[in-house]
Amino acid sequence: EEEHRHWLTKVGAIQRERVGEKEWGEMLQRSEMLRMSNRACAKSSAATNRLRQVQMGFATGLVGMSDMRAIKSEGVVPAGGYEEVSRRAELLMSAAAAEEDEEAEVSVWNLERQHARQVIDPQSVQHVAPQVVAPPSDALSLEELRVVPSNESEEAAKFVLYEAFAKACEEIRGQVFSFYESHKEGLSPRVCAAMSKTLRDIDRAKNLGVHSDDPAIWFVYHMARKVNSNADMMASILSDFSRRLELLSAAGQECPVCLDPFATEG
Numbered sequence: 001e002e003e004h005r006h007w008l009t010k011v012g013a014i015q016r017e018r019v020g021e022k023e024w025g026e027m028l029q030r031s032e033m034l035r036m037s038n039r040a041c042a043k044s045s046a047a048t049n050r051l052r053q054v055q056m057g058f059a060t061g062l063v064g065m066s067d068m069r070a071i072k073s074e075g076v077v078p079a080g081g082y083e084e085v086s087r088r089a090e091l092l093m094s095a096a097a098a099e100e101d102e103e104a105e106v107s108v109w110n111l112e113r114q115h116a117r118q119v120i121d122p123q124s125v126q127h128v129a130p131q132v133v134a135p136p137s138d139a140l141s142l143e144e145l146r147v148v149p150s151n152e153s154e155e156a157a158k159f160v161l162y163e164a165f166a167k168a169c170e171e172i173r174g175q176v177f178s179f180y181e182s183h184k185e186g187l188s189p190r191v192c193a194a195m196s197k198t199l200r201d202i203d204r205a206k207n208l209g210v211h212s213d214d215p216a217i218w219f220v221y222h223m224a225r226k227v228n229s230n231a232d233m234m235a236s237i238l239s240d241f242s243r244r245l246e247l248l249s250a251a252g253q254e255c256p257v258c259l260d261p262f263a264t265e266g
Contacts, residue, residue, distance in 0.1 A: 037191050039102060042109035043179045044198075044238040046100060050172050051235045053096035055228065058165040061089025062144040065158060082157035090164035097168035099175045142228065145221040162220050166227045173202060173234065198241040202234050 064085035071078055080087075100108075145162070149155035180195050212222045 037188065038109075039106060039183065040179070040191065040195060041242045042102070042105040043176065044242040045109050045112065046105040047172050047176050048235045048238045048242075050097055050099075051169065051231050051238075054093045054165065054168040054172070055231055057089055057092035057096055057168075058161070058224075058228070059141075060092060061085060061161045061165075062141065064089065065144050065154070065161070069154070082154045083160075086157040086161045086164075089161055093164050093168040097171045142221055142224050145224050146217055148218040159220055162224050162227075165224065169227055169231045169234070176202070176238065194241065194244060198237055201237050 065082060068078070068082055068085055072081075078084075145158060149158060177199060180199060184192050184195070210222045210226045212219055
């Protein structure tokens with residue numbers, strides 16, 4: 001490792017002398033922008049994964065509510081009841097939405113990229129286990145919330161479950177916006193513009209209203225559908241942003257040793 005650092009220092013000194021102070025400073029600036037672009041990719045990827053895990057936690061809670069009602073219909077009164085189901089699902093979603101350290105997010109993102117390359121070319125990289133990510137919530141059933149609950153404890157527990165779901169999704173949204181505000185000065189103009197558009201698209205999706213024309217359907221059902229739909233849209237927008245950002249980051253890169261531009265594939 002010491003030899004590696006010494007070699008890099010030597011190469012850096014030679015190239016600095018070769019290109020001049022001004023161009024060397026510009027190269028360092030581009031390198032920092034690339035580093036920040038990679039962090040933005042990692043942040044959007046991590047936020048997408050967290051959204052999917054929160055949706056899985058919400059789905060787990062809904063299944064638990066259905067099972068609880070079936071058990072009670074048979075005359076069994078389990079400890080905790082609906083409140084315990086809601087509490088456990090809330091803990092799952094809260095843990096899933098918790099933001100990781102940026103370095104951890106970058107490490108996971110790099111592992112995912114390695115795995116993606118392995119899928120394309122199994123000989124290109126060593127085996128890396130992929131991160132387990134919840135599937136898209138296309139099949140997430142909200143029917144458990146369609147009918148107004150028949151008793152207060154069930155109604156209160158389901159509403160708490162919905163609130164935990166909405167709060168977790170909003171927390172993840174806040175993480176993405178906070179990252180942009182904290183790091184936008186270090187992002188290149190193109191990346192900054194792309195991320196700004198991404199955030200506008202997310203808010204545009206969240207501003208869609210909730211409409212309920214059928215009084216027989218519990219209002220929480222419509223609210224949960226909207227939150228879930230916005231979570232799906234946010235995940236899709238972030239995923240698309242990450243792909244575009246990788247392409248933007250790759251444009252114009254130079255080899256740190258020979259200073260020749262990298263070849264663009266395709």
